[in-house]
Amino acid sequence: MEYYCRLGDGHLIKMTKEDMKNSIEAGTNDAAERGEIPALTDDEQEFLLDIMCNPQKNVSVEPGNEIVVTHDIGTIRIDGDQGNSGVGIPVSRLAGILIHERAFGTDTMELGHIDYSFKPVKPIIFQEQQTVERVNLLATILVLYGAMPNLGLYYYPDGPFNNPSERFQAGDVAGALEAQEKAAEHAHRDMVYIMKNLWDVGCEGVNFDTTAAAGDADFYATLMATEELKRDTGLVVEMGMAAENVIGIHGSIEYKGMRLAGLYPHEQVKVAEKAGVDVFGPVVNTNTSRDMAWNMARAVTFVKACVEASDIPIHVNMGMGVGGTPMFETPATDMVTRASKAMAEVAKVDGI
Amino acid sequence: MNIEIGGDSMGKEELLKAVEDALIKLDEGALMKACDDALAGGVEPLEIIEKALTNAMTTIGDLFEKGKMFLPQIMVAADIMKKATAKLEEKIPADQKPEKLGTYVIGTVEGDVHDIGKGVVATLLKVNGFDVYDVGRDTPLQNFVDKAKEVNADIVGASALMTTTMVGQKELIELLKKEGLTCKTMIGGAAPTARWAEKIGADAYAENATEAVEVAKKLVGAE
Numbered sequence: 001m002e003y004y005c006r007l008g009d010g011h012l013i014k015m016t017k018e019d020m021k022n023s024i025e026a027g028t029n030d031a032a033e034r035g036e037i038p039a040l041t042d043d044e045q046e047f048l049l050d051i052m053c054n055p056q057k058n059v060s061v062e063p064g065n066e067i068v069v070t071h072d073i074g075t076i077r078i079d080g081d082q083g084n085s086g087v088g089i090p091v092s093r094l095a096g097i098l099i100h101e102r103a104f105g106t107d108t109m110e111l112g113h114i115d116y117s118f119k120p121v122k123p124i125i126f127q128e129q130q131t132v133e134r135v136n137l138l139a140t141i142l143v144l145y146g147a148m149p150n151l152g153l154y155y156y157p158d159g160p161f162n163n164p165s166e167r168f169q170a171g172d173v174a175g176a177l178e179a180q181e182k183a184a185e186h187a188h189r190d191m192v193y194i195m196k197n198l199w200d201v202g203c204e205g206v207n208f209d210t211t212a213a214a215g216d217a218d219f220y221a222t223l224m225a226t227e228e229l230k231r232d233t234g235l236v237v238e239m240g241m242a243a244e245n246v247i248g249i250h251g252s253i254e255y256k257g258m259r260l261a262g263l264y265p266h267e268q269v270k271v272a273e274k275a276g277v278d279v280f281g282p283v284v285n286t287n288t289s290r291d292m293a294w295n296m297a298r299a300v301t302f303v304k305a306c307v308e309a310s311d312i313p314i315h316v317n318m319g320m321g322v323g324g325t326p327m328f329e330t331p332a333t334d335m336v337t338r339a340s341k342a343m344a345e346v347a348k349v350d351g352i
Numbered sequence: 353m354n355i356e357i358g359g360d361s362m363g364k365e366e367l368l369k370a371v372e373d374a375l376i377k378l379d380e381g382a383l384m385k386a387c388d389d390a391l392a393g394g395v396e397p398l399e400i401i402e403k404a405l406t407n408a409m410t411t412i413g414d415l416f417e418k419g420k421m422f423l424p425q426i427m428v429a430a431d432i433m434k435k436a437t438a439k440l441e442e443k444i445p446a447d448q449k450p451e452k453l454g455t456y457v458i459g460t461v462e463g464d465v466h467d468i469g470k471g472v473v474a475t476l477l478k479v480n481g482f483d484v485y486d487v488g489r490d491t492p493l494q495n496f497v498d499k500a501k502e503v504n505a506d507i508v509g510a511s512a513l514m515t516t517t518m519v520g521q522k523e524l525i526e527l528l529k530k531e532g533l534t535c536k537t538m539i540g541g542a543a544p545t546a547r548w549a550e551k552i553g554a555d556a557y558a559e560n561a562t563e564a565v566e567v568a569k570k571l572v573g574a575e
Contacts, residue, residue, distance in 0.1 A: 009545035034418050152468055165471025169478060169486060173427045214468050216422075247472070248422025262419035287559060288545040327545065329515055 003053045006335050008288035008295050008321075010328030017053055020293045024048050027290075027297030034245075035264040037305035040297060044346050048300065051338050052293050058337040061344045068107040068351030070315055072146050072209050072240070074100050075111050094135055101141045107351070110146035110207050111135055117150035118187070119159075121194045128194075129201045136202050144238060145198050146207030149191060149222045151214035154183035161186075164249055180217035180250045187218070191225035195235060205236030205278075212268075213242035215249030216260040219268075223255045223275040230276030239272050240281030240317050241265070244302055265306035273312055279351070282306045283317045288327045292335050296342055299324035303347040315351035316343050323352075367393045371404035371436075376411055378425060380432040387436050397440040398448060405433055409480055416476070417562035423475065430479030452483050454506035454572035457499045459487035460541075461520030466513040469541065473509070473561045480565045481574075493524045497531050506572050509538040509564070518543050522552040529553075536571040540564060 002014040015023070024045050032039035040048070051059060061067075071077075075096040081088025091099070093111060100106040111132060113121060121128055128145070135143050155163040161183050167176035195206050206229065212219035226237050246268065248261025256274050263271065265282035272280050284299035303323070307314045321327035324339035343349045362370070367390040374383035390400050412429050415421035441449055456477050460470045467489035478484045485503055487495050500508050508528060512518040521539045528537065536555040539548070549557035556571055558564035569575040 007547075009547050011547060152466070158465070163467070163471070165467060165474065165486070168423060168427055168471070168475045169484065171427065171431065173424050176427075177424060245419035248416075248419065248424075249468070249472070251422030251424040261422045264419070288547075289559060321542065327543070 003055075004334070005052065006292045006326055006332065008286045008290050008292065008327055010326035010332060010335075013291065015291060015293065017049070020052050020291075021045070021049055023291050023293035024052070024297040027294035028301045030294075031284075031298045031301035035266065035302055035305060037264070037266060037301065040301055040304070040346070044300075044304075045297065047346060048293070048297055048342055051341055052296070054338075058333050059341050060337060061341050065344050067344050067349060068315065069105075070108045070110070070238075070351055071100055071104075071106050072110045072207060073112050073116060074106070074109065076114055080114070093131060094138065097135055097139055097143060101139055106141065108142040108144065109139065110144045110209075112146045112209075116147050116209075117153055118147045118191050118194055119150065119153045121147060122190060125194060125197050129197060132198050132203045133201050136204070142204055142236070144205040144207040144236065145195065145203050146209050146238075147194075148210045148213065149187055149208055149218050149225075150210075151180070151183050151187050151218040151221060154186050155179060159183065159186075177250055177252075180215070181253075184217040184221040184224070184253075187221035188224040188228075191222065192228050195225070195229050196233060199229075199233040199235055203235065205238065207238040207240060209240045210242040211239050212246045212260075215247045216253045217250045218242075219246050219260045219271075220253045220255055223260075223271065226272075226275040226277055236278050237276060238279040238281065238315065239277045240315075241268060241283040244282070244284045265302050266309040269306050269310045269312070269314070273310070277312065279313045279315050280306075280310060281315050281317045283322050284324070286321045286323075286325060286327050288321075292324070292326060292338075296324035296335075296339055299339070300342045300347045303343060303349060307348050307350075313350035316347065316349045318343065318352050362389070362393065364393065364395055367395055368400065368404040371400055372408040372411075375405060375408035375429060375433055375436070376415075378428050378432065380435070383432055383436050384439065387439060391440075391443060397443040401437055401440055405436060409433065413476060413480070413562045413565055417560060423472065426475065426479055433479070453481040453569060453574050454483070455485070455503050456482045456507045456509060456568060457485045457487060457496060457503065457505040457535075458509040458511070459491040459496055460489035460511045460513075461517055461524060462490055462492050463520060464512050464514060464517035464541075465490050466511070466541075469513070469561070470511040473511070473540065473558075473564045476561045476565050477568060480569070482568065493520065493527050496524055497527055497533065500528070500533055500535055501531075505533075505535045507536045507538055507568055508533075509540065509568075512539070512541040512544055515543045518548065521548075521554065525553050538564065538567060538571070 028040040080086030162179040164176040370386040
C-alpha cells in the first residue's frame with residue numbers, strides 16, 4: 001500500500017510505509033549528526049510515521065494540545081499580491097490586523113511595512129508611529145512591530161560599507177571582516193532608533209524576523225539591539241531566525257563569550273536568552289529535493305532539542321520552505337497540518 | 353616506498369594524509385613541510401595536488417556546510433593551498449600542469465537584490481579551482497551573456513531568492529540559447545528547485561553552496 005506524501009518543493013508523490021519509515025529515520029539522524037543532538041526516539045519516529053500515513057487529507061492535534069499562533073507579515077498578506085503569496089484584496093494594514101484578530105483567530109500579530117527591513121523604516125518612522133497608534137486603538141491582541149535586521153542593506157551598493165562577498169573574492173579577508181563589524185554597529189543603532197520611537201507611541205513589542213540571514217554579524221547586531229531595548233524600554237522581544245545554522249560569514253564574532261557562527265537552534269536560543277529575548281523562533285530549512293517525511297523528522301528533531309534547551313517560549317517558524325513545510329508559495333494544507341501536529345505534539349513547541 | 357620522517361617510516365598514504373590534515377588544520381608551516389616530505393618520499397606532485405589537497409578542500413566544504421568551519425577560514429585554506437600548489441607545480445613538467453577546473457560566470461538575476469548566498473557560492477567555487485566572474489546582483493540578463501562570451505564561460509550560474517524573480521532564470525537560459533552559447537547552466541537560490549531547473553532547461557540545480565561546487569565539478573567533467 002502507498003501513501004500520499006510530497007517532496008520539499010510541494011510535488012505530490014506516493015511512498016510505501018517502509019519508505020516513509022526509512023525517510024523519517026534518515027531525517028532525524030541527519031539533524032542529530034549535524035546539531036550533535038539526540039535523534040528522535042523510536043516512539044517519536046513511530047508517532048511521526050502515523051501522522052504521515054494518516055489517510056485524512058488534513059490532521060489536527062488532540063484536544064488540549066492546541067498552541068498559540070502568531071503571524072508575521074500577515075498584515076500585508078491580504079492586501080499584497082506580488083505574484084506569489086498574498087491575495088490582493090485592497091485593505092489597509094490596520095484592516096489586515098483586525099481581520100487576522102477577529103476572523104482568523106490569530107493570537108498575536110505583527111505590523112510590518114512592505115519593504116520589511118528595519119533600515120528603510122528610518123525615513124518613514126513618523127508614518128509608522130501613526131500606524132502603530134491607530135492599530136493599538138482598535139486591536140485587542142498583542143501587536144508586535146516586525147521587520148528583518150537585513151545586514152545586507154548596509155553593504156555596497158545599498159549601504160556605506162564594503163561588500164564582504166566582493167572583499168572575500170578579492171582575497172581581502174580583513175576588509176570583509178571590518179565591513180561586517182561596521183555594518184553590525186549601524187544595524188544595531190537603526191533597530192534601536194526605530195523601536196524606541198515606536199515604543200514612545202505605545203508599541204508593545206518587536207519581532208526580529210529572519211535574524212542572521214546575512215550571517216553571524218547580522219545575529220550579533222540583533223542581539224545587541226535586543227539587549228539595549230530590554231534595558232531601556234518595556235518592549236517584548238520575539239526573535240525569529242533565518243536558518244537552522246548561523247552562517248559564519250565573519251566567523252569569530254562573539255556575544256557574551258559565545259561564538260555565534262555555526263550555532264544550531266538549541267544553542268541559538270541560549271544566546272538569545274542572554275540578550276533578553278522573550279520568545280524565540282527557530283527555523284529549520286526544507287530540502288526541496290527530499291521528501292517531506294525526511295524534512296519533517298529533521299525539522300522536529302532540531303526544534304525539539306531547542307525546546308528542551310530553552311527557558312523561554314518557543315514559537316517555531318513554519319511556512320514556505322521552513323519548519324517541515326514545503327517550499328511552495330501557498331504550501332498545501334496536508335503537509336502544513338502534519339508539520340503543525342508534529343511540532344505541537346513531538347517537539348512540544350509553545351507556538352507557531 | 354617508505355621515507356624516514358623524524359625516525360618514523362611513512363608510506364605514501366600516510367604522506368598524503370599528512371598533507372591533507374595540515375590543510376584542514378589551516379597550518380601553513382605544517383602543510384609546506386608535509387608537501388616537502390611527500391615529494392622526498394617519491395610521491396608525484398600532481399598526485400599530492402589531486403588527492404591530498406583536493407580531498408582536504410572537499411572536507412573543508414563539508415565542514416562549512418555543517419557550520420563547523422566559516423568563510424574567513426575557507427579563504428585562509430584557499431590561500432595556503434594556493435601557496436602549496438605553486439610549490440608543487442614547480443616540480444611538474446609544463447605539459448602536465450593541472451588546468452583550472454573551468455570558467456564560471458555567476459550572478460543574481462535582474463530584479464533580485466539578494467547577493468549573500470550567491471557571494472558564498474562564488475567564493476567556494478573560486479577556492480575550489482574555478483575562474484569565477486561575479487556579475488553581481490540585480491543583473492540585467494544581457495550582462496550574463498556578454499560576460500559569458502567575453503570569458504568563454506564553461507558554466508553560467510544564476511541565483512534568485514524569490515518566486516517573483518526566478519522567472520529571470522528561465523529567461524536567461526532562453527537568452528543564452530538564442531545567442532548561441534553552449535555553456536552549461538546552473539541555478540540556485542531560496543525559491544528555485546530541482547524541478548524548476550528541469551522545467552526551464554537548466555543543466556543543474558544546487559541546494560546549497562557546497563553542493564554547487566560538487567555539481568559544477570561534475571558539469572565540467574572534473575568528478
